[in-house]
Amino acid sequence: MANKKFELIDAASGKKSDLPVRSGTIGPDVVDIGALNKDHGVFTFDPGFMATASTESKITYIDGDAGVLLYRGYPIDQLAAKSSFLEVSYLLLNGDLPDAKQLAEFQHNIQRHTMINESLLRMFNGFRYDAHPMAMVSGIVASMSAFYHDSMDIYNPRHREIFAHRIIAKIPTIAAAAYKNALGQPFIYPRNDLGYCANLLHMFYAVPCEPYHVDPLAAEALDLLLILHADHEQNASTSTVRLAGSTGANPYAAISSGVAALWGPAHGGANEAVLDMLEEIGTVDNIPKFIAQVKDKTSNVRLMGFGHRVYKNFDPRAKIIRDMCHKVLARMGRADNPLLELAQRLEEIALSDDYFISRKLYPNVDFYSGIIYSALGIPRSMFTVMFAIARTAGWVSHWQEMISDPHMKIGRPRQLYTGPVKRDYVEIGKR
Ligand code: CMC
Secondary structure (H helix, E strand, C coil), X not given: CCCCEEEEECCCCCCEEEEEEECCCCCCCEECCCCHHHHHCCCCXXXXXXXXXXCCCCCEEEECCCCEEEECCEEHHHHHHHCCHHHHHHHHHHCCCCCXXXXXXXXXXXXXXXXXXXXXXXXXXHCCCCCCHHHHHHHHHHHHHHCCHHHCXXXXXXXXXHHHHHHHHHHHHHHHHHHHHHXXXXXXXXXXXXXXXXXXXXXXXCECCECCCCXXXXXXXXXXXXXXXXXXXXXXXXXXXXXXXXXCCCHHHHHHHHHHHHCCCCCCCHHHXXXXXXXXXXXXXXXXXXXXXXXXXXXXXXXXXXXXXXXXXXXXXXHHHHHHHHHHHHHCCCCCCHHHHHHHHHHHHHHCCHHHHHCCCCECCHHHHXXXXXXXXXXXXXXXXXXXXXXXXXXXXXXXXXXXXXXXXXXXXXXXCCCCCCCCCCCHHHC
């Protein structure tokens, strides 16, 4: 492709420069502004990264206007229909779908790493009985760096691989321990003869005093949710993992910072907030009053599970989740679930309202996911933890991609300073 340039003219000085334009395989071009400060003495200003590509990546592509999501080139609907979470994790990490031998090996590696050190397990006792599981998960993940000194050289590819397997394998165990801790029930050890999601359900719901049988539909629904949440290019938590990791911090610290960023209601915390919202609305009759509140900018009320920074069309994940939602509820004999009915009516009303139409606000991945989690018996406070389990695959893949790049730089944005200019210190008695 011809070398594209972006001509920039400083109106004050008349100084011109040709900024290089880089093209990806698909998606908009980016203007490389690296030389802007050197040539013109200015920075760009883009709070919230509204128009900034923070990095180059080969992992995930989103076309927000068309509602397209590709993992390593594969459409999300094909992966949702045909793949499994572990296969998707392999794909995200390694770039291509595994063959049968590679997949079996990967599954074996994950299954062999499911247990966590007993000292880590005892740390859960240090949390207050009502600690939010996300607080426990981020704390325990950060603490893992104190346990795995054998594989912490981030510049050693084999160490990075062991780390990737460990964290993907252990994050369900950590999540289950947080859940059991909150319930006051004994921790249930992982079963390596079960699949990833069946084992997760087993660790959540089994108790030592009676046998537990995993419902295959519950495992299937969970696997689908994990596939859909596994990666989403440079979202807030992934960017946080990259930024923390760019300092050379150990990978457990980087992933823990991602867990913390995910917790917010504008990001992964939205699935919990959607159910709070639906319960608060209560009945279909109250929807108009609630929508009026959402439209009133002074209320600070948002329609949770709606809107997305990148999607200005249906979030492709939301459609897949809505179908699964019906399947799960029908199978569980709860097809007439009042929350689902309320959510559907709310969606219909919002999608025909000019406020949402004009702002291109559509249901996102989290509008329906909480309803499925509830149907599977997962408590609300665990919803964002479920998201974290899935997104761990994406976080690790992005961290790997960044660390293995020989041109990696520490992430260090600049600012527009609007504080006081230089002034002299005034003695306390003279202020
Ligand atoms: N309800 C009501 N108004 C909204 C909503 C919403 N959910 N989302 C955006 N808007 C309005 C917003 O008030 C603004 O209006 P105006 O132009 O009049 O000021 C306009 O739409 C643009 O919103 P924005 O806040 O500038 O958009 P953003 O790209 O910064 O925010 C978002 C994206 C996801 C944070 C936002 O849509 C939101 O808060 N949604 C609700 C929370 C949610 O569901 N989050 C999960 C996102 S998907 C999963 C994930 O990525 O973790």
